[in-house]
Amino acid sequence: MSLPLLGHLDPTFIAAMDATSDMLRRVWGTANQRTLPLSATGSAGMEAAFVNTIHPGDVVVVAVNGLFGERMVDVASRHGAEVISVEHEYGTPVDVERVVTAHPNPNIIAAVHAETSTGVVSDIQQLGENKGDALLLADCVTSIGGMPIELDEWGVDIAYAGSQKCLGVAPGLAPFTISERAYERRVERPANWYLDLNLLGGYATGTTGGQRTYHHTAPTGMVVSLKAGLERIFAEGLDNVYARHAAAGKALQDGLEAMGLTLFAEEGARLAQLTTVKVPDGVDSAAVRSYLMEKYNLEIGAGTGEYASKIWRIGMMGHNATEANAHLVLSALQDALDHA
Amino acid sequence: MSLPLLGHLDPTFIAAMDATSDMLRRVWGTANQRTLPLSATGSAGMEAAFVNTIHPGDVVVVAVNGLFGERMVDVASRHGAEVISVEHEYGTPVDVERVVTAHPNPNIIAAVHAETSTGVVSDIQQLGENKGDALLLADCVTSIGGMPIELDEWGVDIAYAGSQKCLGVAPGLAPFTISERAYERRVERPANWYLDLNLLGGYATGTTGGQRTYHHTAPTGMVVSLKAGLERIFAEGLDNVYARHAAAGKALQDGLEAMGLTLFAEEGARLAQLTTVKVPDGVDSAAVRSYLMEKYNLEIGAGTGEYASKIWRIGMMGHNATEANAHLVLSALQDALDHA
Known part of the structure; x- marks a missing residue:
């Protein structure tokens, strides 16, 4: 622009x-x-x-x-x-x-x-x-x-x-x-x-x-x-772009499950470019989001409507959709869960 | 941006x-x-x-x-x-x-x-x-x-x-x-x-x-x-900006009349930032506009509807609204009228 x-x-x-x-x-x-x-x-x-x-x-x-x-x-x-x-x-x-x-x-x-x-x-x-x-x-x-x-x-x-x-x-x-x-x-x-x-x-x-x-x-x-x-x-290349999104989303979702978190979207119908994950019981959704924004300049979304504080939405889109970024998000989120 | x-x-x-x-x-x-x-x-x-x-x-x-x-x-x-x-x-x-x-x-x-x-x-x-x-x-x-x-x-x-x-x-x-x-x-x-x-x-x-x-x-x-x-x-400063637009428009309109052209908008109701002028009889409106675009990278507008080839519209807006630019437009237009 x-x-x-x-x-x-x-x-x-x-x-x-x-x-x-x-x-x-x-x-x-x-x-x-x-x-x-x-x-x-x-x-x-x-x-x-x-x-x-x-x-x-x-x-x-x-x-x-x-x-x-x-x-x-x-x-x-x-x-x-x-x-x-x-x-x-x-x-x-x-x-x-x-x-x-x-x-x-x-x-x-x-x-x-x-x-x-x-x-x-x-x-x-x-x-x-x-x-x-x-x-x-x-x-x-x-x-x-x-x-x-x-x-x-x-x-x-x-x-x-x-x-x-x-x-x-x-x-x-x-x-x-x-x-x-x-x-x-x-x-x-x-x-x-x-x-x-x-x-x-x-x-x-x-x-x-x-x-x-x-x-x-x-x-x-x-x-x-x-x-x-x-x-x-x-x-x-379109195929490469799609493969990159798919790999980034899979890395993120696998990592979230490895952290013990629960994905929100039904298995088999999960988007790679937008991952939803349940906020664990007892965790303050907004505090985690603020921590990520302030410490890592990393923005993850809240849920909408009744899911506002129940799920997080994590986008991996465009040139940001890389496995390396997925790992950055995972480690930042782990840090936030430990400290927020 | x-x-x-x-x-x-x-x-x-x-x-x-x-x-x-x-x-x-x-x-x-x-x-x-x-x-x-x-x-x-x-x-x-x-x-x-x-x-x-x-x-x-x-x-x-x-x-x-x-x-x-x-x-x-x-x-x-x-x-x-x-x-x-x-x-x-x-x-x-x-x-x-x-x-x-x-x-x-x-x-x-x-x-x-x-x-x-x-x-x-x-x-x-x-x-x-x-x-x-x-x-x-x-x-x-x-x-x-x-x-x-x-x-x-x-x-x-x-x-x-x-x-x-x-x-x-x-x-x-x-x-x-x-x-x-x-x-x-x-x-x-x-x-x-x-x-x-x-x-x-x-x-x-x-x-x-x-x-x-x-x-x-x-x-x-x-x-x-x-x-x-x-x-x-x-x-x-707002007043300075308005005064600059007014001066640029006046310089342009005075110059167009000095070239023997006829302004289109009624006297007393003329915008400074957008001047309309009649295309002289026998002049090809589009040819003049193309000449200005190609030689000077200067875009002036055609009229709309039935006035498409009868008037030109010349904008002097924002930071382009200066008396110096008005004189550039006038000399370019004179050149175009002589050669287009």
Whole structure:
């Protein structure tokens, strides 16, 4: 982000936007032409996904197994959907059978690929194989760049992400993609000008016959930064990046169990890039977090909602996802448990 | 933006957010507690202004004297307002009498303070003195940091801006402010989760009793950058900054007239920070712009809509607003007119 800023209509910037969108397609495994970084944070990606696709009274089935599934319920209902919330115990993955049988003919089925609040990965491909005529919408905020994603192969119609997790750049952009099938069912004039895909088409994806149209001033510094982050990932190689995340997560999780701690996410559904672990009985969760921050400048997350003081969330994302860092975290946490 | 990133819940970042909001209050002349940088570009500020304040069927009078007034009509109507559009000839300021008599009892009156598309300033204070019970909404994207603004004194209830004009930092944030009077009339559950002021209150303004609540991940790099831009302005002194913009604009406009060119914006309503000038008959507008870009790396804007090839728009904003730069632009433009 320290490079000189480009004007938002500068040809160099437009080329950077194209290159960024191309790399997003590759990291997501999609050929969707309508793939672009929205000019806001990941949460606005969720907003864009729903506001552009929900017609009044549409049935939206949401798989809820964490905070971001809960947020989907809130957002979808604001946009006039009849929302069917399929609740899961926190720490467990999405039960595909329950979700796809929750309604005979939903317009949209929505799920979170990698739940940041619980450290759980769900099987989006299996949802796609059983979605019927529904559009499948996937939250990829914490999965993008940290684990394999094949949107087209899995049958995902709409996906969004964030720039600040495994892509390893600053927060401020929401990678977004939508299939032609979903785009054909879009809302013609959504109650959101800023995130209206009809208007954004010309802004970023050149779908207006080669002409770019002015919609809003693009956050050029952020886009160039995202481009650099993606280039770093492709320079290392996608498979290598994923293997590094997997190894770092495994080292961390093995170490936590070796310390006698209990992992929170269900075995077999654990994210490598975001590990959740139970706070041992009698330990002050906040004191440990403060100790780690003050002594090691190491930030680990609290749980959300009722899990606030019951679990810790430890991210190993982007260039921080290394086995060496996992060992640093483990020794720092042991120190904190001994002294906090 | 080249400083190391801060976590969005880091106390250092929260202090930076507070300092930024305080400086925004000073530059805007408001005591509104609910003053914050929204995590998106200026256009999202317009969206937030309307989606949080329009109840179904509300009457919104929009003063339209340029592209951004037109956009207000679009955005307000998407959110269910009965919009009364008071059209003005491009290049002229808002006719306060016509606007305030357009409806006997509107819920909202909206106008653009500094129209970027035409280079025109309008008298927001006079609108405020005659707004009656309506809420007054002002677009300050191009005025903030470039000319005096006194929102509270003028009676403005809701205002938004952008970071990339006279504040001189990267695009990506929308400074936003709302009075308690307007907030009391807000929509309880707007059709926009990302820009819902009920949720953003806890995120940024500490209105939940000292507790910050997690809403979305803040674009921390952008906020710190905006803070630095505001600090630069206050280090120079607001009056000095405004005087510098005024002098640069006057030098440019005097020089353009001395070259025999005709200014587009009506005399007495010309912005210093954004000058519009008519393209002389027989001159290829685009060729001149390309010549300036290629030879001088100098970007001047085309007009919008039907004025695309009829006017040029020349910005003198932020640290670029100097008399020396005005003379550089004038000599480059003379060269382009002679050779393009």
